[in-house]
Amino acid sequence: MTVSGPSQVVHARAPGKINVFLKVGAVLDDGYHEVATAYQAVSLYEDVRAYPAADFSVSFSGSVDTSELTTDGSNLAIKAARALARQAGYRGGVRLEIEKNVPIAGGMGGGSADAAASLLACDALWGTEASKDELLAIAATLGADIPFALTGGTAVGTGRGDELSPALAKGQFHWVFALAEFGLSTPAVYTELDRHRERHAQDIFPAQLQPTVDPDVLQALRAGDPVMLAESMQNDLQAAALQLAPGLGSVLELGEENGALAAMVSGSGPTVAFLVPDSDSALELQVALSAARLNAVRAVGPVHGARLIHD
Incomplete structure (x- = not known):
């Protein structure tokens, strides 16, 4: 990665998803499960605007009630931004403004879409020029659905859901x-x-x-x-x-x-x-x-x- 100077504002958008098929494996020794899922990205979107800042912050608006969302370091969008900054060696921060339209804690990957859009927005804002593979690798460390929010379309997910392979889908x-x-x-x-x-x-x-x-x-x-x-x-x-x-x-x-x-x-x-x-x-x-x-x-x-x- 290389880092150039930040621009003024970057707008990124990521979709929610549905698991049209989700099979859950037996519980493993570490308490997790392997899954086999068919993801489809759908036209409910999260919009993230990233502004230059000295520290990391996030605020929310949108068509769903966001009053219960955390805005501290535990928020997935903040975690995504910090992870990219660490990997790129970027020493500044970002102010994230997120317009939410995907249900919260609703099984449609809204938080994962926030994180995916934040990665893309911060990469462009900071000029870190991360490759798609680098962004996907960061995404996979943060949550199983985030790599799919980056790629969209239709895909098969295995492992924890983050090992993706594209699936053909015709029409709408x-x-x-x-x-x-x-x-x-x-x-x-x-x-x-x-x-x-x-x-x-x-x-x-x-x-x-x-x-x-x-x-x-x-x-x-x-x-x-x-x-x-x-x-x-x-x-x-x-x-x-x-x-x-x-x-x-x-x-x-x-x-x-x-x-x-x-x-x-x-x-x-x-x-x-x-x-x-x-x-x-x-x-x-x-x-x-x-x-x-x-x-x-x-x-x-x-x-x-x-x-x-x-x-």
């Missing part, structure tokens, strides 16, 4: 998301999954140590076929999320009753994702969910990963 898939007014802790959902598997050990197959993505999912994505994808979508974390937030069950049912091809908790939840055939169906479902006093938004996928925006 249409999604409706029911956003919850609360969050779920990802570690808590994984812990509940382990308990669920212990409770039902006699009734379910033992989890694999190294799970794989179902070939039917990849075929459906390649074909651009929402009906085929609906039949093969899976999320091992859904049972645990429903155990922690039983009310999500009625949200899943409501979507299925109003035209969704498939309904699934997104990632670790509590956002619920509905796959629909087309844009008209998406609008109809959004109206039905809104009539039930749910906060519903529409999106399409796949979309590009983190990129610079020239205002």
